Amino acid sequence: MSRRTTATAAVIAGVFLLAGCGSDGKADLSVESAYIPQPVSDTMAAGFLTVVNKGGAKDELTSVTSPVAGSVTLHETVGSSMEEVTSLAVPAHGQLVFKSGGNHLMFEKLKRKPVQGETVDVELHFAESGPLKVEIPVESAVYSPKTGH
16 A cells, blocks of 8 residues: 555544544544554454544543454553553543553454455544544555654
């Protein structure tokens, strides 16, 4: 997949992911910089993205679902320790970043192995806001985004 196609997919995903009314009293969530490195395992994959909140209220990412996996779990990395968590905060006027070496999504019990060039449907669920649907592009196993995420 070319970088231009990847960038176009990311822009399209962001357009489809807008939620909320944008007022300062509510979260206004969207997703940027989403990708899944092509997994080397047949049973699990990692996912990375940034949840952007342009609204004046915080929210929490409480779960993620995808038809490609039996489950998708949230993992928080603190120092060198990784731990599964039930939710992660999305601050008002801030971001929740999932990046290599940091917080990440784990797609477990894969029903099929995603391959470079395709997209994976994902739905993010929040404590207050409605769900966001995103198509995450599958990149090479060694992909390193320009954003550093």
